[in-house]
Amino acid sequence: MTALVTAASRAATALEAARDHLLALQSPEGWWKGELQTNVTMDAEDLLLREFLGVRTGAETAEAARWIRSQQQAGGGWANFHDGPADLSTTVEAYVALRLAGDPPSAPHLRAAADLVRDLGGVESARVFTRIWLALFGLWRWEDLPVIPPEIVFLPPWCPLNVYDWACWARQTIVPLTIVTAHRPVRPLPFGLAELRTGRRPRRATRTGLDTVVDTVVDTAFAALDHALHRYERRPLAGLRRAALRRAAEWVVARQEDDGSWGGIQPPWVYSLIALHLSGYDAAHPVMRRGLAGLDRFTIREDGTRRLEACQSPVWDTALAVIALLDAGLPREHPALDRAGEWLLREEIRGPGDWAVRRPGLAPGGWAFEFDNDGYPDVDDTAEVILALGRWGRPAARDAVRRGLRWTAGMASRDGGFAAFDADNTRALCLRLPFCDFGAVIDPPSADVTAHVVEALAAEGEARSPAVRRAVTWLLRAQEPGGSWFGRWGANHVYGTGAVLPALAAAGVPPAAPCVRRAVAWLEAHQHPGGGWGEDMRSYRDPAWIGRGEPTASQTAWALIGLLAAGERGPAVERGVAWLAGTQRPDGTWDEPHYTGTGFPGDFFINYHLYRLVFPVSALGRYLRAGEGTREGTREGAP
Template sequence: METQHALNKARERLLAGLLPDGRWEGELSSSALATAVASFALKLAGKAELAERGCQWLESHRNEDGGWGDSPESPSNFTATLLCRCALDMETGDPQKLADEILHFYGEDRTFSVPILTMCMLSGKLGGDWSAIPQLPFELAVFPHKFYRFLNLPVVSYALPALIAIGLVRHQNKPSRWAFYRNGLVNRVLEILRRIQPESGGFLEAAPLSGFVAMSLIGGGFGDHPVTQACLRFLENTVRDDGSWPIDVNLSTWVTSLSVRALEGDLSDEQQNAIRDHLLKTQWTVEHPFTHAEPGGWGWTNEQGGVPDADDTAAALIALRQLGCETKVAENGLMWLMELQNRDGGMPTFCQGWGKLPFDRSCPDLTAHAIRACMAWRGKMDFNFWAAMEDSIQRGLQYLEKQQRPDGSWLPLWFGNQSNPKNENPVYGTVRVLEALVELDESEFPRAGNLKRRGFQWLESAQNPDGSWGSSVEETALAVGLTGKGVDKLLEMTGDGTRFLASPIGLYFASLWYSEKLYPLIFTVKALKRCATRQELGDE
C-alpha cells in the first residue's frame, strides 16, 4: 500500500505537467556557461542591460572555490570558469599559456576549443594575435553535405554554424595565405548560415552555439547581418526571469515520450489523442535543412531548431506504439533509424559514419533504444520489413556484445555521474541496455541471453549498501524499476512520492552537465508502477 500511495502522488504530479497542446516541457537547469556566452554576445552587440543581468546571475552563482560549474549543482570546471571570467572581464592569466591549455584540454576536436579561444580573444584575454586561434576551414561548408564525412572536418556534425562563423572571424582578423580564395566565398557561406538558421534564430535552440555565432559574426564585422540579428533576438527571447539561460530551450519531445511510457494505462483518450497529434506534428517530414537528415526522425524539442536524432526517434516510436498511430508513420521512423546505423552495428546520434569525434560515434544506450523501437512495432510490420528490422537488431546485439565491459556493464554517451572519478554513469547505460535485452526472446536472439545475465549481475552488485544506485534519484529509480529491488530507498529519497530533486546527470554537447526537472519524476513513476504491479501479482 505504501508503494501504491507514493505512486498515486507522483503520478498525479506528472499528469499535472501535461500541457493543453499535448506535451510536457520540462525545465533544464540554468547554465553558467550558457549565461556567460549569451551575456558576452549581447554585450558586444550593445545590449548592456540584458548582458548585465546575466553577469549578475553569474556573480551570485559562483562556487565557494571561486569558480563555476556547468549547472548550479556542479563543481567548478576549467571551461565554465574561464568563460565566466571572460564575461565578467576578470583576470585569466598569461595569454600564451591560456591558449596552450585550451588546445591541449580538448585535443584534436576543435568543436569547443576554437569557440572558447575566440571568446577569449574578443574579450581581450589573448592579447591581439589571432594566430593563436586555429583557422577553421569555413570554406568547406560550400561542399555538398554528402561529402562532409570525407573532408576530415575538425568539428562534429552539428557544429557547422560554428565552423562558418568562427572561421570567418579568424579569417577577417588574420587572413591566411588562402585569403583570396576565402574572400570569394564569404557571401556564399553567410548565405548557407542563413539557410540553416531556424525561424527562432537559435541554432539547435541553444544559447551557447547561438551566442558563439553571434559574437563571432560581430567580431568579424557582420554585426548587422540578418543571421547575427536573429541570434541576438533568440537570446533576448530565451533569457529567464533571473537573467540566466539554460543550455537549450527544452527537451520537450524527449520528456513527452518518456512520460507516455511511464504513464501507460493512466492517460485518458483525450490526453492520448492530444499527445499523439503533437508527436506526429514534430516528426520531420522533409529533409532537415541543417544536417540534411532524411524525413522520418524526431529531434529533442518541439521547436524547429531541434535536429533529428536516434534517441528521440526511438523514444517517439515507442510512445506512438502505445498511443496508436498509422503503421506508415512508424515505418518511416524505423527506416530512418536503420539507415542511420553504423557499420559496427551501433547507433550514432545524428549522422552515420562520423565516428572520429565525441557525440558522433556509436553508443550502447542509443543502440539498445533502437532495438526497443523495433521490437515495439514488430507485430505491425510485414514479413519483409520485419526481416530488415531483425537484421538491424542482430547487428546491434553484436555491437552491444563488443561494448559490454569486462564487469558486465555498459556506458552511455549522453549521461554521466559527477561523483564518478571518470564522470561515467554505468548504471544508466546498463539499465537502458537491459531494458532492451529483456524484451528479446533468447531462442530467437541467443546472443541476448549471456549479455543479459552478465548485465544483471553487475547491476545488482552495483547497488549501494543503503539500497540506492549511483548518487541520484534518477539512477536509483531506473535500477529499481528494472530489478524490483531498493523500492524502500526510492520511497525515502522521494519523500514517498512528493519530493524530486533533479541531479545533473545529463551531458549536453561538449560534455556540459545539466539536470532536467522531470527526469526524477518520470523515472520514479515508472519504477513505482512496476513495483506496485509486482506486489499485486505477489499478493495474488
C-alpha cells in the same frame, strides 16, 4: 507476504503522487518541458555576445551577474555540474562576465576566482573556445589560436575533414567560427586580464584512444598542418577566401531554425550571430532579429536573476512522460495522453536534413529534440516517440510510426549500431585537430541510443529484423568487461545499463543469458547502502567514479528499470523502490540537484529537471505491474 504488500502499498502511494504531479506539469498544448540546467558559460557568453553586437543592456547584465555570482563555489571557481570540481575555462568566462558587469578585480569574490585561475594554469591553459572569446575583445592574440579556414566548406563529403565529418552540433559551430577566425575582429574592453595570467606557454590539448606512436605521428602531422594554415592566413588567396566566406555565410543562414536558433542549441547560435554580423548582416536584418529574439525563449528570469538554457527538450520530455504515464497505468484514452499524442504527431519532421548527406536515399520521418530544430531530427528522440505513440495506440499514429521505423532503421551505421544524429559519423581524425580540445566532435554509435532503437523496433514487431539482430550484436560487443554499458547521453554506466537491459529483453534475449546476468550483477554491486543508485559525472574521466556517486531519483529509476526488465524481483529491487518511496517530496516529485544528463562526456553536463519525475514514475509503475503478475501467479499456483 505482508511485507511485500506493505512495500507495494508504499510504492503505489508514491506512484500516485508522482503521476499526479507529472500530469499537472503538462502544457495546454499537450507537451511537457523541464528546465535544462547547465553551467554559467551560457550566461557569460550571452553577455559577451551582446557586448560584441552592441546590444547589451544594463538590466540584462545585472540580472545575469547576480545569477553568475550565486553559482560561485566557496573556493572561488565555477563548476560544470553540481558539487563538481572548479573548471578553469568556466571560471575564466564567469570572471570576464563579472568584470563586464562592473565587479572590480579587488572584490573578494573576484580575487578568489583569480587565485584559482592561476592555480589551474591561468588563461593560457583555458580551452580554445574560451580563448576565442577573449580574442574577440583583445584579451588574447588571434595569431596564437589554431586555424580552421573557411575554405573547408568546399571540401566534398568524401574528403577527410569536410564539415560533415563533424557531429551536427560541432559542424554548426565550426562553420561560423571559420568566418569569425578569418575576420579576426577585436573590440577592446576597458580592462585587461593580467591578474589571470601565469606567463607560461598554453597547454597542448590531449586526446586519448590511440597508441603512443600513432599519437605522436598524428599530432606532429596536425601541428605541421596548423603551422601551414597560419602561414596561409597571413596571405590567403583573395578570390578563394571571398568565395569561401560567402559560401560559409550561406551555409549558416540556410540552417537557421524557425525559432531563430541554430540547431536549438547555444554554441552554434551565438557563433552564427557573430559570424553573420561580421559578414555584413546588421541588427535589423531578419536573420539577426530572429536570432536575438529567439534567445528570449531560452531565458529564465527568477528572483532578480537571469539564466539561459543551453537547449530545450519538449519532444524528448513529452515522449518520456507519455511512456511513464502509461507505465503508471493511466488509460491510453486519457485526455492528457490524447493531447500529448496529437502534439507529437504535429512535431514529425517530413523534410530533409544534414543526415541525408550520409543517407541520401532514405525517406524522412523522424522527430527532433526541441520545438523547432527541424533540420536535425535525431534517432534517440525518434525511438522514444515511436515507443510512446505505439503504446498510445491510436490509428492516427500508425503512418507516422511506420515512417519513423523506416527512417530509424535506415540510420544504422555500418557496424550495426546507432548514433544520435548521423550515420557513420566516426572519422576520428577530427579529434586530433588542435582546434578541438573541448567536447565530443563526432557522433559514433552509442549503447544507449542503440538500445532505445532496439526497444522501439522490437515493440513494433521488428524483433527479428536484420536491423535489430545487428544492433543486438553491436550491444553485446559493447558490453564493458565488468558487465555494464557506457552511457553517452546520461550518467553513465547506470544509464547505459538501464537502457540496454530492456532492449535485450524486448529483442528476446533471455534473463538467464550471461550478458544479462553480468549486467544484473554490476547493478547490484553498485547499489548504494541506502538502496539508491548514483554515478558522478567524474566517471567520464576517472574510472574510480564509475557506478559511484550520491544516489539520485533518476539514476535509481534507471537501475530499477534495467533490473525489472531482466526479471529481477529480489532485495535489490525492493530496496531501490523503498529508497524512491522514502525520498519522495510531499508534492510527489524528488529533489535532484546532481546532474545526470550528458551533453559532451567529460566536458558538458545537464540537469534535466523532468528526469527526477518521469523515470521514477516508469520504474514504480513497472515494479507494481511486475508484482501483480507475481502475486497472481502465486495465487493461481497455490494448492
